[in-house]
Structures are given as structure tokens and as C-alpha cells.
Amino acid sequence: MVQVPNCFAITLFCLDAKYKCRAIDFLEPLFQVFGKRYKHCLLTLPHTECESALTPFMTHVQPCSHSTFPHTLYLLHRDALGPPPRVHPASVGDSEGLEALLDGVNSGETSVAVTVREDMNGLNDGVKILSVTSGNQLVGVLGIDHSLSLEQVKSEYKLEDMFNLAEHAAPGMVGCLRYLLILPTFETHSQTVLSDAMRLTGISLMVCKTNNKSQPPAVITHFLQPLPRRLIQKSSNLSIDYTEADTLHAFTARLKCEPKTIINARVVIVGASDTGIGFIEALLSVPYLHFNNLTILSKDGMPKHDPNPFTPASHSFAPGEIEKFGIGLKVNILHQTMVGLDRAARTVKLGSGSDLPYDYLVLAVGVQDQAARQLAAAQPEVSDQIFSVHSTEQMDSLKQMLSSEAESCEPVVYGTGLEVYCAAQALITRGVPAPQVQIVLATDVNNPNGSGRNKFPQQQRVEEEMKKTLQELKVKVLAGGIDSVETDRTGSMRALNVVDEKGCHTSVNAGLLVTCATPDIDMDAFNAVNDQSLVYDGALVVDGRFRTNDSTIFAAGPVTKHQRKLRAQIPTRCYNSREVGNRLAGCVLPTLDPALDSSNLNSNTEYPLALDPYHKPKVVGAGLPGGKSIFVAQR
Numbered sequence: 001m002v003q004v005p006n007c008f009a010i011t012l013f014c015l016d017a018k019y020k021c022r023a024i025d026f027l028e029p030l031f032q033v034f035g036k037r038y039k040h041c042l043l044t045l046p047h048t049e050c051e052s053a054l055t056p057f058m059t060h061v062q063p064c065s066h067s068t069f070p071h072t073l074y075l076l077h078r079d080a081l082g083p084p085p086r087v088h089p090a091s092v093g094d095s096e097g098l099e100a101l102l103d104g105v106n107s108g109e110t111s112v113a114v115t116v117r118e119d120m121n122g123l124n125d126g127v128k129i130l131s132v133t134s135g136n137q138l139v140g141v142l143g144i145d146h147s148l149s150l151e152q153v154k155s156e157y158k159l160e161d162m163f164n165l166a167e168h169a170a171p172g173m174v175g176c177l178r179y180l181l182i183l184p185t186f187e188t189h190s191q192t193v194l195s196d197a198m199r200l201t202g203i204s205l206m207v208c209k210t211n212n213k214s215q216p217p218a219v220i221t222h223f224l225q226p227l228p229r230r231l232i233q234k235s236s237n238l239s240i241d242y243t244e245a246d247t248l249h250a251f252t253a254r255l256k257c258e259p260k261t262i263i264n265a266r267v268v269i270v271g272a273s274d275t276g277i278g279f280i281e282a283l284l285s286v287p288y289l290h291f292n293n294l295t296i297l298s299k300d301g302m303p304k305h306d307p308n309p310f311t312p313a314s315h316s317f318a319p320g321e322i323e324k325f326g327i328g329l330k331v332n333i334l335h336q337t338m339v340g341l342d343r344a345a346r347t348v349k350l351g352s353g354s355d356l357p358y359d360y361l362v363l364a365v366g367v368q369d370q371a372a373r374q375l376a377a378a379q380p381e382v383s384d385q386i387f388s389v390h391s392t393e394q395m396d397s398l399k400q401m402l403s404s405e406a407e408s409c410e411p412v413v414y415g416t417g418l419e420v421y422c423a424a425q426a427l428i429t430r431g432v433p434a435p436q437v438q439i440v441l442a443t444d445v446n447n448p449n450g451s452g453r454n455k456f457p458q459q460q461r462v463e464e465e466m467k468k469t470l471q472e473l474k475v476k477v478l479a480g481g482i483d484s485v486e487t488d489r490t491g492s493m494r495a496l497n498v499v500d501e502k503g504c505h506t507s508v509n510a511g512l513l514v515t516c517a518t519p520d521i522d523m524d525a526f527n528a529v530n531d532q533s534l535v536y537d538g539a540l541v542v543d544g545r546f547r548t549n550d551s552t553i554f555a556a557g558p559v560t561k562h563q564r565k566l567r568a569q570i571p572t573r574c575y576n577s578r579e580v581g582n583r584l585a586g587c588v589l590p591t592l593d594p595a596l597d598s599s600n601l602n603s604n605t606e607y608p609l610a611l612d613p614y615h616k617p618k619v620v621g622a623g624l625p626g627g628k629s630i631f632v633a634q635r
Contacts, residue, residue, distance in 0.1 A: 007040035023053035031078045044071035047264045059187050072264040077185040084189045087196040090129040097138030112179045119143050140182030148176045157226040157248045168205040175203040180217035190219040209246040223249035224287050228324035242305050247326025260290040268358040270338050272298035273366030274316040275557035278581020295332040300392035310389040310426040312418045312622035316578035341528040363555035367519035379485050385493040389516040406431030414440045415516030422622040434473040441479040442517050469626040521559045544608020545587040556584040576616035
């Protein structure tokens with residue numbers, strides 16, 4: 001079958017700066033040259049180049065997650081060159097056009113179509129429906145909820161950081177955009193449509209709430225995203241489901257005159273650690289930038305709140321704060337791991353075997369327990385009975401197992417510090433009788449990286465208190481390293497062979513093993529950076545702006561250390577990981593944003609911003625055996 005061409009591409013476009021505001025005048029004659037058969041115009045740009053004068057009038061096409069196309073793509077339909085669509089209150093005469101519009105929505109917007117029909121039938125009070133028309137054709141619909149108050153929004157989000165709230169304090173000046181459906185042809189006019197709707201309804205501040213199950217309107221790229229507040233936990237029920245927490249975006253008419261700078265550079269973040277999330281948070285909070293190509297690699301996805309975790313909780317982010325920030329709306333999350341790296345081709349090799357191209361790479365892999373992986377590699381037949389507390393997938397399997405076999409299993413917890421006590425308490429909380437839990441405290445001999453890595457003042461006192469509590473609970477405790485796993489005739493785990501510091505062997509009955517040994521860099525990540533000659537000296541070496549010896553690769557967090565010549569007095573792992581991620585973003589931004597003033601010290605690419613003082617404390621909290629809790633804050 002012969003495909004009839006219906007589009008043309010612009011491959012070269014240069015225009016004097018003083019005429020850029022009239023760039024759109026070139027597009028209509030182009031369509032006339034090619035004739036009526038050609039409905040679309042395509043424009044491609046290298047990812048690292050600034051936007052062309054034509055791109056504000058075109059629609060950016062979001063690439064597929066597996067795409068390796070070396071350019072970013074923009075699309076324009078010839079009908080979009082006409083005057084902007086008009087907005088007016090919906091009437092009975094629009095019903096037929098609205099039904100035709102709703103019948104044509106894609107599968108991701110079916111819930112929006114249901115909401116529109118409910119509003120049309122008057123099922124939701126306080127909602128005003130507006131129709132969007134171009135000529136005699138209905139091309140869109142939007143719904144605005146007037147029941148939202150400024151105080152209600154301000155109590156949960158930091159609106160005052162981005163807007164002068166005194167300008168929007170009068171009643172009726174705040175509205176919530178429930179939906180904005182518009183034909184893709186006219187999507188470039190969505191910001192104008194929204195501004196007209198605000199003028200007609202007397203709204204000066206428009207907010208839009210979304211969650212991970214909703215389909216946000218395309219116009220949301222023009223909104224600003226205020227940070228959520230860290231609210232006090234008032235409910236005694238800590239088992240709150242944050243998966244459907246709302247993300248807030250806000251828009252005022254002023255923003256139409258202040259268009260965002262579009263950054264198309266492909267930025268790949270490896271690891272959903274507190275450092276990586278803090279980095280993304282800082283990037284997305286820049287009000288005048290919009291990033292089209294942010295990708296985060298995390299095998300387990302974004303971290304989720306667990307009221308009874310197997311590891312001490314990092315309080316860098318409050319419960320629900322990550323969900324409220326809605327990273328998944330603006331960042332492509334790949335459930336993959338980095339197993340290789342090609343600096344010359346600028347690609348990351350994924351565990352699936354595919355390659356992911358990047359322009360800038362940020363390594364924020366954090367540190368994890370490696371004992372489970374080492375034991376499973378040595379004895380694969382028992383790998384399904386070994387669980388690492390840092391693997392979400394393995395912890396989900398363990399929780400499912402405990403839901404039916406908690407009273408009959410014989411768990412052994414192997415690790416150091418607060419982690420081992422927290423894991424033991426999580427087992428007891430999930431129904432395992434305390435006398436059946438056994439703890440093996442990993443010795444320094446078996447942990448050459450040093451079990452004191454996460455030491456804190458008064459830890460000895462805590463360990464003495466835990467020793468007494470575990471004796472009262474009849475939890476057996478011994479020290480040593482796991483030499484091997486003994487199995488029965490069916491290949492199931494039967495016992496652990498533990499070797500103490502004196503070389504004496506002890507057999508410990510075990511039905512399953514939970515490991516939380518001294519965390520270290522993931523072996524796949526280490527092999528990837530080491531094979532590509534990134535300097536690794538006990539940790540990944542970075543300069544005063546978190547750059548490795550490759551200027552396109554940045555790294556931060558507990559897996560890094562500063563160059564010796566910088567004489568950094570405190571290791572990076574001792575700082576608040578979220579603040580480190582924010583500081584990392586400050587170091588990367590001058591590379592991404594050409595508009596930053598180089599005279600500013602923070603924007604000067606030679607100023608060692610990473611060595612400036614850090615102010616937030618590093619905080620850890622954990623539940624311990626005996627119903628005790630601990631909260632450690634260090635600066």
C-alpha cells in the first residue's frame with residue numbers, strides 16, 4: 001500500500017533576532033507552497049539546542065520511553081494557524097458537539113469524559129462548564145470549580161513562595177480547573193483558552209489538582225508547581241494511603257506574558273534515593289523552566305510510605321510529601337537498573353539489554369545492603385528465601401509470606417546498627433513470635449567497609465538498652481559473619497553457618513534470612529562506572545560542583561567523596577540527603593540554563609558550591625523491639 005505524504009519538515013530555519021516575534025508569519029505561506037494535501041509541519045531540534053523561534057507556536061511531541069531518536073520533535077497542524085478559539089458559557093445547543101468531542105477521547109481520558117458528563121447533568125454543585133469553539137465547530141470544553149478557597153489551598157501548599165496572595169484574596173478569585181479537553185490541533189492555543197476562561201469567570205488564580213490516576217490537561221505545562229507543606233500528623237492512625245495524594249499546580253494571567261524556557265536536554269537520574277528526589281524537586285521548582293526530557297532509573301520505582309518499615313525511616317521527606325509533589329507527571333520513571341555505561345556514545349546500558357541515551361547523567365544510586373546478593377549468588381537454590389531490606393520487590397514478597405506463615409517461620413536477621421533492630425521489630429509487628437526471631441550482628445571482620453559508617457552519639461547506650469530488651473523478649477543474639485547456608489534434601493534453607501571473630505563455627509536454625517548489613521554501592525553501578533574509568537577511591541570522586549572526571553556526569557550522595565585537594569572536612573554522607581540533592585541541582589542548572597548570570601557565584605561553574613555549609617540536620621527514625629522508638633538528628 002502506497003502511503004500518501006501529508007506533512008513536510010523544516011530542516012533549517014535562521015532568523016534575525018529582531019524579527020523573531022514575527023516568525024509565525026512564515027508558516028502560513030509554507031502550507032500554501034506545499035498545497036492543501038499537506039496538513040502537518042514537523043520541526044526537529046537537537047536536544048542540547050535552545051528552542052527555535054517557531055517552537056512556541058507548535059506542539060511538543062512526548063517521546064516514548066524506549067525512544068533513541070537523537071532530536072526532539074515539534075508538530076503543527078495547518079488549522080492551528082487561524083485565530084485562537086473562543087470561550088463562552090456552555091449552552092444546550094452545545095450538547096451534540098460535546099458528545100462528539102467526548103466520544104473521541106483516548107483511553108487515558110475516559111475518566112475525564114465521565115466527569116464532564118456528570119457536570120453536564122448537574123451532579124456536581126459549584127462547577128461552571130465553558131465551551132471552546134473555532135468558527136462553528138466545538139473544539140474543546142473546560143470545567144471550573146468555584147468552591148475552593150484560598151485559605152484551603154494555602155494551608156497545604158506554599159503558594160506564597162510564587163504568588164502575591166493579596167492580589168487573589170477577594171471571594172471568587174480562586175478557581176480549580178477540573179478539566180480542559182481540547183482537540184490536539186488547537187492544543188497550542190490552550191494557554192490563551194485558559195486565560196479567556198479566567199477573564200469570563202472573574203478568576204485571577206487558577207489551580208489544578210492531579211494525582212497518579214488522573215490525566216492532567218496539556219496546559220498544565222504552563223502552570224507553576226508550589227511545594228507541599230510538611231503538615232503535622234494529627235491522626236493516631238499512621239496507616240494512611242498516600243498513593244492518591246493530590247499534586248497542585250497554579251496559574252495566573254501574568255504567566256502568559258512570562259513564558260517558560262524549554263529545556264530539551266536529556267537528563268538521566270540513576271536512583272530514586274533522597275538525593276535523587278531532592279535533585280528533581282529543585283529542578284521542577286524553578287518557575288521559569290520546563291524540562292521535557294527528565295528520566296529517572298529505579299528498579300523499584302518511587303519510594304512509598306510504609307508505617308512499619310524494615311529499615312529506619314529517613315525523614316528527609318515527610319510521609320506523603322513525595323506523592324504530593326507528583327514527580328511521575330513530569331518525569332519519565334523507568335523500572336530498570338544501570339548495568340553498564342558508554343561515555344563515548346553517552347548511553348546507559350539497562351538491565352533489559354537496551355540503551356538509554358543521555359546528554360547529562362546524574363548518579364544518585366545511594367547505598368544498599370549487598371549481603372543478600374552475595375549469598376544468593378553463592379547459593380542460588382536458596383535465593384528465594386533471602387531478603388534484603390533495601391529491595392522493595394523482596395520486601396513485598398516477604399510481607400506476603402509472613403501474612404500466612406508468620407507463626408511457623410524461623411527468621412534470622414543479619415546486619416548492623418539500627419537496621420538490624422528495626423528489621424527484627426518489623427518481623428514481630430507482622431506476627432512472628434519474638435522467641436523465634438534470631439539476630440546475627442555482623443562483625444567488622446565481615447564488613448571491611450566498617451560497621452561504624454552509620455554510628456551516632458549515644459549509640460552504645462542504645463545498644464545496651466536493646467540488649468536488655470531482647471533478653472526480655474527471648475530473642476537470641478550472636479555476633480559473626482555468615483559463611484554459608486545449609487539446605488535440606490528439598491533444597492530449602494535449614495540453617496546458617498556463622499563464623500565469629502575467633503573463627504569458631506556455629507549452626508543457627510533458619511527458615512528465611514533478612515539481611516541489612518553495612519550498605520555499600522550497588523555492584524552493577526560500581527562495575528558500570530569503574531569500567532568507564534570514572535575515578536573511584538573507596539567512593540566515586542567528585543569535584544567542588546559534584547562533577548566526576550567526565551564533565552557530563554554528576555554524582556552526589558553517600559556513594560561519593562570530594563577530591564583530596566579540596567580538603568572537605570565532613571563526608572557527603574553525613575549531610576541531609578535532600579539538601580545535598582538540592583545543592584546538586586544548583587550545580588547542574590548553570591549547565592542546562594544558558595540564561596543564568598555567570599557573575600553569580602552559585603552560577604559560576606568554577607565556584608565549589610558543593611563545599612558551602614549545609615544547614616538541615618540528617619534525621620533518622622526507627623521502631624525498635626519492645627515497642628520503643630528512636631529518633632536521631634545530627635548536624
